[in-house]
Amino acid sequence: MTAPAQGRARALLAACLPDPGDPRLLAVSWLVKTVGSGLYLTTSTLFFTRVAGLPVHQVASGLTAAGIVGLAGAVPLGRLADRFGPRRTYTVLLGVQFATMAALAFVRTFPAFLALIVVFLLAEQGSTAARGALVATVGEGAERVRLRAYLRVVTNIGITIGAAASALVIQADTEAGYMALLWCTALTYPGAAVPLWWLRARGTRPAAPAAHTGSGWQVLRDRRYAAVTLICGVLSLQAQVLSFAVPLWVLQHTEAPPVLVSGIVAVNTVMVICLQIRFSRGADDDSRAARMCRNAGIALFAACALVAFTGGMSGWSATVLLLLFAAALTFGELWLSAGSFGLSFSLAPEGMHGQYQGFFSLGRGAATAVAPVLIAMLCLGDRPREGWLVLGILFVVAGAAAPPALRVRPAAVARTVPADRQGADGERTAR
Template sequence: MGLFSGTFFGHLADKVGSKPIYCLSLLIQGICCIGYLFGGNIGIFIACLIGSIIFEKGASAARGAMMVEIVSREERVKFRALTRVIVNGAACIGAALGSIVLILNAESVFLIAILFNGLTFVATSFIFKCMSIKGKKPVEQIILTNDSISQNTSVLTALSDKRFLIITLLNSVLALHSSIINIAIPIWISQYSQLPIWLVSAVILINTIGVILFQVKVGENVKSIRDATKVAQKAGFLLAITCIFIGMSNTVPIWAGIIMILLAGISQLFGELYQAVSGWTFSFELAPEDAYGKYQGIFNAGKDASLLVSPLIFTSLVLPAGLLGWGALTILFILTALCTDRLVYSNKLLKG
């Protein structure tokens, strides 16, 4: 349900403006979060859960469209990189506060934490509502002043954009890396090797600090589809190297395995940074001016699908197969990297 709701909300953002859709999505997320206080009723709990998922995707699509409205084309990727750094930093603070809640382990504290979290969504919605954000022209006005076919882009038209769908698919393959740090490496170290468990924390720390330090730097150097294609290829090759390091780590002495896992953490970090930047650039640059919301929704749906299936791929296929599984994933990342340039600039896709 969440996979498809982003496209719908993106369509609404294109029709009525991104700001009202974003504010509404935040408000309902806050209400749903506060609704968990009444989670003893299974019906209320399920309704709040579904609402949170749907409107989270809606907020994501509207947020992407809003960036297009308030940030110049040259600065969009850099701005998106900066927001990711801020989000990661906030997530670290949230994790620390959450750990305090767990340590206190009292019902009243849990209830206060849930209420506080819900109120942050409501407050953010109110803040954005009060902000002066220049919106885009209504679609009808754009159509009257511009005869370009791209100015009347429907959801079906967006879904028939072969080039964009192919890029979304390629980005989704590269986005499989999302489960390497949080799922694959912890399980690999604890169940498939003799490596020390502290390596899990070390790799997560490398990733967290690395994103904060380098994401903006990587993002400010990507200005065009050509740049995005190059960094997407780099991402594929770096993620392939990551898989090689991890797969080989339990075939060598422990000291060498430790080094390989740390190197895997570093290569995965930069593969992640490059993949994120290339994805943002493609999603912004390939979308028609009047359809950023729709295209953001479709692109986010591809990424969300990758997040959904990647844990299953690693736990059911890659990890049980050991070195063979990591080798297969290596080949997949390499093929994706090699295909990116050819598919992005395919004359057939450009025409179709």
């Protein structure tokens, strides 16, 4: 390879990787964690039903109940990240997830399964908040959004690797294989903690004693942040459209070949890996991030309109429209991810990213909880074409509400003031 070609190759590699140091260490940790997620998502239900011997309805009800409990822990666990430092909190929660995942390998009764899965999903919800706060400590402004975009790419890569690795185990369908895979999943949690020990980012240690004004639950009074969380939560229903609605729609309502389900997922994954970083440029500006959410609503409406007319079409016509649907849905996902990255960071006060990121995760968590019922009722019922259009209108209305939501006046936010910078009378400044 010539010297100019080597230079171009190095430049391309640098553009595809986070900056050296803390960003790259965080990306490595994220990759290990999401490989475990790919292993777990594809095989957990099979393990609990085929190996643990639990009925499907018990597994489903246990996961639902644990998911609801997990949502309740988002803000309190996020506050722990603010108080004790996001790195320490995240590392401890990874340890909790390792212990509970390892214990799940020995579960054979529903009460034991329920108890462990509640602890596991509580720790997962807290990990989400602590990871968000950790991203905030590694960079500022545009750096945060860019790093978060990289990490979303890493998420897709990691889950794809995990899902591919589990394919052989699923094909063999043996108890030993599922048990080994669950243990491998458990080991990814301490594996993800290892790179965190070398982080040097500001804020990875607990803050020095400081005076605060206002409540430690400040996020619960921040109406603007609550509005943005609701908007992004509604738009995040698109994730369940891909994972829940698409397989059932393609197989039961169209003449398209069943393999197209995998094709749609592949289109989505490849587009996110290739385009997420580019789509996230400029999302550190609040107005531009809000417009990205508006664009997401329009793209998701277009996706719903396309899929609405595939029912009853010939195989080739349905296939073409469904591939266009996959592209439109992914454009909506790319804009939504970029806009939500920017707004979730920039609208949160410094020093409170843990509780704010925990609160922001409630939007997506609530959407995940209600999506199966809502999508089944609208899009898989007796009048699916009208249902898809209603869902599309919901997306476009939510997206259009993002720019006006920035004009909502937030509650006064406390500013942390180091003790040595307070006046003689102990006056505290507020933001």
